[in-house]
Amino acid sequence: MKSFLTDSVFLGVVVSLLTYEFGLWFKKKVKIAIFNPLLISVIAVMVFLVVFHIDYADYQEGAKYISYLLTPATVCLAVPLYEQFELLRKNLKAVIAGIISGVFTSMTCILVLALLFRFDHQQYVTLLPKSITTAIGMGVSEELGGYVTITVAVIIITGIFGYITADAVLKLFHIEEPIAKGIAIGSASHAVGTAKAMELGEIEGAMSSLSIAVSGILTVVAAMVYANLL
Structure with missing residues (x-):
């Protein structure tokens, strides 16, 4: 399983998007400001990496593509x-x-x-x-x-x-x-x-x-x- 995840080019993108969507869903459910979708996403990604023993470098290899959208989004x-x-x-x-x-x-x-x-x-x-x-x-x-x-x-x-x-x-x-x-x-x-x-x-x-x-x-x-x- 670990080999499959770390060899995936878009692991970081998929994990980041899914955890953020989860954060949005959770925020709508609880309706409390402290449960910010970005904060929930960060925590969820950390848990995912620890549970599956994935190095941050392997995650970042795919997640870096999201960073390219920062400037146009701004x-x-x-x-x-x-x-x-x-x-x-x-x-x-x-x-x-x-x-x-x-x-x-x-x-x-x-x-x-x-x-x-x-x-x-x-x-x-x-x-x-x-x-x-x-x-x-x-x-x-x-x-x-x-x-x-x-x-x-x-x-x-x-x-x-x-x-x-x-x-x-x-x-x-x-x-x-x-x-x-x-x-x-x-x-x-x-x-x-x-x-x-x-x-x-x-x-x-x-x-x-x-x-x-x-x-x-x-x-x-x-x-x-x-x-x-x-």
Whole structure:
């Protein structure tokens, strides 16, 4: 059985898709935010690999093909933004200010925590791109000399955490403006958080989609500066 599974070129793709579909089904059944489909999928894949004694490298050989879809999937988020373009034009200054604040708040928090926990430079730069989409974050981490695999894991955890806590945080700080909600979620928790923003409404989803792209670009530039601070 192990030989059959490890020799299959598309093992990673099939396992990833099936576990994610299971996550979607389970989320609809329980209707609790903490049971995010992506989180359930990650756990299910880990269990599968352990039970069948399959090396991660064998799984990744097939799963890597899904990664090729990350960039086009991110670009497709421009569609809801296009539909709300007039709203963006009217609130452009506030939107840009919100995204910039989100990016620099995220990176400053990483710097402070790195100093408190005495991270070395490589550990520090690994965490800098935590709040941007994986497609961009991997490149930033590699360029700065970080641990790319850990960066990917941190980005996923950040997104899932944002998805789970978005409603509670918005209520805690009494944020009711749809544009503010979208900017906050998108700049803090990238594409996974944007899924939550789209559940909240079209405006929230559009603004969150914009935040992903702009935050990614700003982080590429800002990370180069912040990397030299530690």
